[in-house]
Amino acid sequence: MGASLPTRRCRLQPSSYIVLDQSEKYKGAHRALFVVSLILATATIIFVNVLLYSPSARQALLGPGSTIFGVIPEVQSTPGSGAPSRSPANNRRILDPASINGIYFGASIDWKAKDVPSAFNERFGKPLPFVMCFANITADGLTLVRELKYIADTVLRVDGAILGLTVMPVDPLDQLSDAVYDQLGRTCAEINRHGIPVMLRYAHEMNGNWFSYGQAPGAYRASFIKAATAVKKYTNLTSMVWAPNSPVGYPWLAADSGPKAGSADFVAMDTNKDGILDHRDDPYTPYYPGDDYVDWIGFSVFHFGNNLNSNTLPVDGEFRNAIQHVAGINATGPTWDLYTQFSQARNKPFAVMETGAAYYPKSVKPGDPSEMDIKRAWWQQVYSDDTLKRFPLMKLVSWFDIAEDERVNNGVEGSLYYYRDFRISWNKEIAAQFKADLPPRVFFEDAP
Incomplete structure (x- = not known):
């Protein structure tokens, strides 16, 4: 009887039986095709993302210097196309700092x-007139040309x-060969061609x-000059920014670091010629490439907390004292004043290219100040009437709106990593308080 069932189905409904059998086969084939297509689509997405966002993987897959698409392709931006028209007036005063009050x-x-900038604007509630990005450059050239194209596209959409x-x-x-510097100049010119001014903070x-390029003043000055020369060859809408770090702690030398005694770099850094590299040596002048190659004087200064790893409030005047730094442990040490010595004396605009106050959410101890308290105490120094009056050539202050693990060498053997949160735009209460505390002459759009 077990063998009679298919015979009966075949006799009674031969056509139906055949059609039903073929239908089941097709369903199985379709299911298999769908699964294969899904796997291929997923693999393609993963592969493209690896190429776009992992330079090391891209180099391994496509060879040294690979950038997928090479130079930045032209991006059309016309009214009605979904991207804003780049008005020549928009924030162009940043290139004429004398007109910015x-x-x-x-x-x-x-x-x-x-x-991306548009996401920042949406959550922060104010337009972002200046946005920073980072890129490496090697002996093969810029490693993130395709990524720069993506970044330029997103900036283009923020008018x-x-x-x-x-x-x-x-x-x-x-x-770094002449061809590498030439590529850098052409890349900046290509970004400029779409109406985006660039402030190039080189090394x-x-x-x-x-x-790796730190505390090598001779090679650094030569490299900066080559970069500036290449940029000016192709465009006048890219400004060269010379941006040392705050000198608090200079020269940060451990027993086995720094240039060797007697070397050209040691001699250049030993500005008082006492045979010792310490806080009495000028932390800026050995690295300055010359007025002809510098458009802006830049600066990096952060509040990291005690021992670079704890939630502590900034002290009064901490920001101002970093710019006009009195070296040593008392007031008798030399004063290294980046603003007066380089911005004011040379009539060049001054920009704080990176600043922020670190909060350590993974290292909170009883009695620690809150995230709001730490960050607010810092921004009330940085963006203040006193800052505006004391440093009239300061035309830009850029907040480091990032949280990440950062490597710290705080005097112990080896390096440690701490999770630092500098962000002000991701917390609505912090963002609202920040905006409420700003003096009138901090601009988010064109300065009047």
């Missing part, structure tokens, strides 16, 4: 976490925004020892 607000946003481009050499400076914080 106040300072522009800016921010470094977390591009690695897919943040009037200026791009701050921080370029960090990775390979030894003497390995920033060169007076520190935490970058």
Whole structure:
């Protein structure tokens, strides 16, 4: 009887039986095709994201210097196309700082976490006139050209925004060829061609020892001059920013770090010629490439808390004293005043390219001040009437709106990592208080 069932079905409804059998086969085939298509689509998405957001993987897959699409392609921006028209008047006064009676607000946003200027504007409630991004440059050239195209596209959609481009050499400076500098100049010109001014901060914080190019004043000056020359060859809408770090703690030398005694770099850094590198040596002048190559004087200054790892309030005058720094443990030490010595004396605009106050949410101890207390105490110093009056050539202050693990060498053996949250735009209460505390002459749009 077990063999009679299919025979009966075949006799009674032969056509139906065949059709039913084929239908089941087709369903199975369709299901298999769908699964295969889904797998292929997922793999394609993952592959594209790896190429876009992992330079090391891209280099391994496509070879050294690969940038997928090479140069930045033209981006059309016409009224009605969905992207705003780039009016020549929008924030162009940043390129004529003498006409700005106040300072522009800016921010470094977390591009690695897919943040973009339009998202910042939406959550913060104010337009971002200046946005910072970071890119490496090697002996093969800029490593993130495709990523810069993406970044330029997002800046293009925020009408009037200026791009701050921080370029960090990775390979030894003497390995950067003329072709590498030429590529940098052409890339800036291409971004400018779409109506986006660029403030190029090249090899920033060169007076520190935490970058490979740090504390090598001879090679640094030569490299900066080549970068500036290449940029000016192709465009006049990119400003060159020379931006040392705050000198608090200079020269940050451990027993086995810094240039060797007697070397050209040691001699250059030993500005008082006493045979010792210490706080009595000028932390700026050995690295200055010359007035002809510098458009802006930049600066980096943060409040990191005690021991670079704790939730503590800034002390009164901490921000001002970093700019006009009295070295040593008492008032008898030399004063290293970046603003007076380089901005005022040379009549060059001054920009705080990175600033913020660190909050350590993973290291909170009983009695610690709150995130709001720490950050507010800092921004009330940075964006204050006193700052505006004391530093009239200061035309831009950019907040580091990022939270991340940062490597810290605080005198112990090896390095430690601490999770630091500098952000002000992601917490609505903090963002609202920040905006409420700002003096009138901090601008989010064109300065009047």
